[in-house]
Amino acid sequence: MDGVLLLDKPIGLSSNNALMQAKRLLHAKKAGHVGTLDPLASGLLPLCFGEATKFSKDLLDADKAYDATLKLGVSTTTDDAEGEVLQTRPVTCDRTDVNAALMAFRGLIMQVPPMYSALKRNGKPLYAYARAGHTLEREARAVTIYALECVTCILGESASVTIRIVCSKGTYIRALARDIGEILDCGAHLVMLRRTSVGELTLADAVTLDRLSSMDKLQRSAYLQPIDTLLLKFVLVDLDTEMAQRFMNGQQLRLANKLGVSENSRVRVYDANKSQLIGIGRWRCGVLLPERLISYPR
Template structure:
């Protein structure tokens, strides 16, 4: 309310906004809170994030606005890259620095031991999800059982560690970089490495540096956005197809554009294709552009046919 009249301050109108914001989330803020702040700064009508980062973690959090939210699932499925620091010799209830200490052990390993241990965690591994996680059992998140002091049985899940390298070893702290598949818990990875070293461990720092092909290189902080003039903030937005850069591209002429936007299938031999799209006997998802160069949406290409999958509404207007 204003001090003079006591009347509510008028709400600024929200606007339709399409694009992707590469946000460098700070430690101590939940992904949802970060989304709310960014949405407010851009006065956006519709926004969503592409997978959560714990408050303890910092780094890349891609935020989708407007039509980009239709493709956020692709980033949820994408590989992620993190830089993490674990502390050997101490186990906590949550597997990270936020949990209470539940066990301590002496650390007798050296850097060579750490390097050998990391070798055993590359490739496909099995992880047991932590109790302090949002996975559900009988409709209830596991963390609710954990907070009530209950431990429930969890099945191991196969995940893939594509790359795992040692960055620094200043025992008892070990810093590593990991690129992993969807569903990997880095704090569980740290705990398991600690157990392999015979001393236990917990995560003390985590920073996400990559999601799919997106990196921190073009990311911006909330502080920088807040300090920037309102008229310049849109310059930080990536186009919607930043989420689809790994897909081959198909370019349509004016007639094919109209047909595609009406949901009609098209013959691939009549279209302009990327060199990457040479074998269409198996299904392949592609990004489709209209005669004016705008993104129309995503389609499936198979057996010589292009079938619309998801359209970008603004491209049809």
């Protein structure tokens, strides 16, 4: 059982619980998920099985896209709907103000992580301090917002804004909601979050747990995508059988750079004769260095 399942995680389920359910349905022995989605969030959660777990880390650095709805006029302790209300303020902004506020967050920005996060201080997650009633100073971190647009804007008594975001890893959408609310001078918190893509992977090929549950074993396995689904951003390098075997034995290979591979970049490596992925390597000074290999049954 080696491959990648693109799961459409439902609201109310943790990423680990979703993984365990999928693992049971697929009768898999080894599994892991790429990144996490809070129980409040839904959407794309790539799950890795078998040898694919070796490459899940390569997708953690990928950009991500979300649809998010912000409730205006209310700030909470967690910056989302699970927290206690901290403050309510009147909403006096209009659609023009909202669009102007969003412009301030496009590009490279500095973002202060929420107190209710898994970031650690002295080996202890920040949310543990927050639950004990302590608020710690957090250092702002650089993140990049590649795209940020207003999808819907409802103003008045129950004001809310739905936005579409493409961002770098490490971006907290809850913190973005909080900061947009402050720019609008009314406060805001996150009430809906749906992840629509991770790198090149999208919801278009995802399946729900309910759908998986209704299938037989053969139908479920058909949703399992090949391992190289995780590695599409890497240049493809084909080796003949002899060179492929040397690569799989951990040997460094001196090769002509016919593909124009950038120095120190990573590549996905295939045995051309068997048409199968055998691992990833790093290109350095005309030499292909094995970095992570797949163990196929002998």
